[in-house]
Ligand SMILES: Cc1cc2nc3c(=O)[nH]c(=O)nc-3n(C[C@H](O)[C@H](O)[C@H](O)COP(=O)(O)OP(=O)(O)OC[C@H]3O[C@@H](n4cnc5c(N)ncnc54)[C@H](O)[C@@H]3O)c2cc1C
Ligand code: SF4
Ligand code: SF4
């Protein structure tokens with residue numbers, strides 16, 4: 001039976017839990033806010049299925065991309081509503097046209113992130129945009145298998161480890177499956193996200209209702225109803241300086257006010273994510289990136305590239321074509337395309353990096369959280385650089401330049 005000794009050896013795909021014939025594996029959240037399998041040994045019949053389907057115990061060979069493309073969806077509205085070049089929505093629409101089913105990540109009723117499937121354009125729109133929180137896969141692999149066996153086209157999108165887990169769970173190739181992953185920096189903790197959201201929007205409003213200080217507007221005297229969260233808003237400051245935006249009902253009159261709008265490198269939650277404080281342990285030594293997942297296509301941001309000499313700051317996507325099936329489907333999309341190379345793509349994108357270093361204050365950060373320190377303060381504490389260090393860094397920089 002599955003037995004996780006080192007947390008970095010589990011990416012949380014839940015292939016094991018979905019495959020277990022006795023349903024004796026439960027995904028349980030640990031103190032860092034990530035899900036891990038827990039086996040009820042009394043029910044286990046030692047069949048070994050959980051180990052057979054675990055992607056990290058059965059890693060596939062790496063494959064190389066056949067082609068690297070820089071792309072823009074020609075539909076500007078769709079591109080603006082997407083995080084990068086708008087490739088996902090184009091693929092999803094193509095799948096729906098063929099009567100297919102699309103799997104991806106959405107917010108649930110509590111603004112936590114989960115995987116689900118959609119058979120309509122309304123359902124697919126909810127999947128658009130990167131959500132920087134690990135998504136709960138739930139029963140998605142089982143649902144996908146059912147649709148595949150019925151002969152439906154299935155577009156399954158997710159992190160490279162989720163796609164590796166899907167292949168291991170299915171255990172055979174389906175011609176009607178199109179697995180698509182993205183370049184993955186790593187996934188932040190759902191537990192930290194929940195705490196941040198609660199501290200920033202729910203508790204301050206409760207405090208305001210009780211007449212105490214609040215970080216939110218003083219007109220906000222009740223718990224706000226959040227109506228939208230975008231981790232990658234391009235409307236405020238463009239694609240490169242993307243913003244983290246939360247909308248909601250701050251007053252009775254306005255149901256869609258901007259409750260919070262921060263450029264990504266200012267928002268405390270985003271700073272903690274991008275500084276690698278609360279990524280999943282498996283992300284610090286990722287085994288599923290760079291062709292291991294056997295996705296047909298990998299999608300990403302093409303940072304650092306000027307396309308057709310017109311970088312309109314509305315998003316340039318990257319597409320890595322891994323298979324002929326991926327190429328055939330990609331060629332049916334209405335995209336502005338320019339050819340590139342893996343070297344150029346790698347130069348500007350940290351998503352290729354398999355070994356992201358854990359932030360040196362990761363443990364202290366979690367210790368602070370366990371003592372009740374709010375996420376925002378714990379992030380600030382972890383990222384604080386003392387004045388003497390700043391001066392030392394500056395002098396060292398100048399010295400290096402001189403040499
Ligand atoms: C956690 C995370 C880390 C990423 N790291 C990088 C990186 O280092 N470099 C890079 O170039 N790109 C990275 N991306 C991918 C990038 O942000 C875009 O999602 C990608 O370029 C596709 O953009 P798009 O415009 O085609 O479509 P969009 O509409 O922006 O993408 C939506 C797609 O992302 C999926 N998705 C959204 N959130 C999640 C989630 N939490 N878990 C699983 N799937 C999700 C949706 O299901 C859908 O398939 C990351 C995305 C996520 C979610
Ligand atoms: S060995 Fe079989 S029964 Fe036991 S936990 Fe694994 S899959 Fe379930
Ligand atoms: S990586 Fe996936 S299959 Fe393996 S133990 Fe973790 S959740 Fe289970």
Ligand code: SF4
Pocket residue numbers: 011159160161162184185186187280282283284286287288289
């Ligand atoms: S970095 Fe690797 S382990 Fe972490 S979510 Fe991405 S693919 Fe999975």
